[in-house]
Amino acid sequence: MDEKIAPHLEELTRALGDLEKTGIRAEFEKLLAFRVPPEVAKESLLRKFGGKSKVLKVKDLSGNLKSFEITGRVLDLGEKSIRPQDGAQEGPSKLYTGILADETGSVMFSSWKELPGSTGDVINIRNAYTRIWQNRVRLSIGEQSLMSKIPDSPLPSLSELSGSQTKKLIDIGAADFSVGTAACVLQLSHREVLVRGRQSRVISGVLADETGRLPFTAWIELPGIDIGSIIRIEGAQVRMFRGMPSVNILNGTKFSPVKPEEAGKLAFTFESTGKDPDPIRIEEIDSRDSMFDVATAGNVVSVRPGSGIISRCPECSRVIQKASCRAHGKVEGIRDMRIKAVLDDGTGSLSVMFPRELAEIIYGKTLEEAEQLMISDISKDAVYEDLRRFLTGRYLAVRGNSSKSEYGISFVAEKAWVPEEDLAVRVVKLLHRLGPAEEDGQERNSQVSGGGIDLA
Amino acid sequence: MLKREVAKRVFAREFEACRELEKSARPDSEALDLKTPNLLISPLGLILNRIFVVGVITELDSIGTQNDMWKARIVDPTGAFTVYAGQYQLEASIFFSTVQIPAFIALTGKARIYEPEPGSVFVSIRAEEANVVDEEIRNRWVVDAAEQTIDRLEAFSDALASGYRGEKLREYFLEKGISSELTEGISIALERERAPQEFVKLLRASIREGLKSLDLDSGNNAGAHADQKEFVLELLRDMGGNRGVDYAAFVDTAVSRGIPEELVEEVVRSLLAGGQCYEPRIGIIRLVG
16 A cells, blocks of 8 residues: 555655645545545645645735745734634634735735744745735635745845835836835826715826826825826825725825926926827736726627616616616616627737717717617617627727736726728838748739739 | 637638647646637647637538538638538527628637548637628738737747747747747747748748738829729629629720720739639639628
């Protein structure tokens, strides 16, 4: 028996380290006792403890990742006692929470096990996983995770990591808590909100630099700052809403207008950032967790069910089925129209949501006209079918916000149009890239020359 | 994350040269599980599952024992795609049951490969969704497909010239900003392809021809010349309509109206190459759409 399982144990040791200490040996034996064949037992343990684990940096973390390895410095550590629920057998347990950082960013973590170090120490965690908690990624360290303290680590020191890093807007993401940046104020408006029962005035708007745009909210007055101002911010807080980061200027945030002579050294001006964003490839959108106010173009490869005429709950605006809202019961629905379509440019695909105003423009029919179609066809799906016939295969360009979820990228369009670019110019460029024709191409070329445009 | 497969843009010439990408050939891919779709790999290293094509549908047959399967041919400037739609491709089947051929159509589908015996391989598309589109969309697709194919061609030639393989190639491409998927594909393709240069040359020639055949109405033509071409096209429309016209009779009529014979031939040839007209039978030409 031992001879049979020895090679498997060896392999497990190679992949997972000391089997005795981590209790993997015991689990292996347990599976064998249930007559699980040794190979299968080995595989399931490798899967469970993440034998082929990837090594990730903080900025690579996204929701619902499993069994990866990460190394970071503990910036903050606290513990909470969790009272067991009534009737649970286990005694009270402790949850350790804090912030872990490496040179790429920082992330909140929660651990069910005591950490092998304290604030300031570098620890290595294997078989960690992530969850989305309060709109942010949270690193979870569970029973199956293996942790070790790394005494001499090249990671930046505690003070360097906990300071507010200066970043370009496009690099600000869920891995940041506190950032500094220099950007231009593109939009700005004041509004009154209720914060803990008190009426307060906040400023919200849009910041931009040469890399992109982000929404911001200021919870304090911003004297001397208006649309067009270029400001430098330090120690602003990053908050996440629906996968989109926003820059929050709080009491502790330092801000100052950038002087004109200094602004000349920046890679952007109010004029350059105010321009419409150039369309980018979907691949690029796919490479980030979220993007604010970007433009892209592609073909409508599919119009999704749920497009067309829908009913919404008058209370909460949720889409309702069979005249019942899932929160408010039976309601008199409000008619609305929307289009959900998959846009694909060959490098990536997006699920784009077109609200009514845009749906009416790209479909060329108003809600009322679409309703007429539905009535004359006596079919609920008439509008959906018509939309499919009209849109499938077409080119569309969209501008709006994107965010990634477990179903891919969702994009809420704020503008949509049919892209018009000069194909002849692109053709000339492409022919140039192809280089001169080789001998065997010559003859055929002369045959079709003048067929289209004269490109030579 | 259950991600939708991206619809790749690929010309028929590269598509038909695709071969199956066995799962075992991708040892270091992370997404290796049961949900991994069936993948093909092109000689240039394009890894594909879903594709999006715009071309001319020139043939349509109802096949299968109960006529429950459609087989269609879609032509692009480099060759033709074979498309199937069966009972489980309901949307596409309904489309094929109503479409008039010839027409410009846009289609998304999954790449399939069938190898009844070693050496004979059939690559086809299982249709998902399709629609009739206009020539403008077709032209744009040709340019898009050309652009993405040339991106690949350049990366592939670069890899070939560098002589790097495996890990070294990965580092080299990472620095150049080439996607990890293409890097992996090129890595595998380089191991497999026996005469990659030949295919690269062939594809370059096809794309060059395809791009030149596009009729973009760009106004680059000399005025009178363009007018005469327009006239030939108009005449073809008048005489043939959608039924087609005898080529010899058409040339005679055109010449009798003062158009030089060479020009008529040239126009018809460019229309044929551009997919705007085709020959349903030898000696008969017919306009598309």
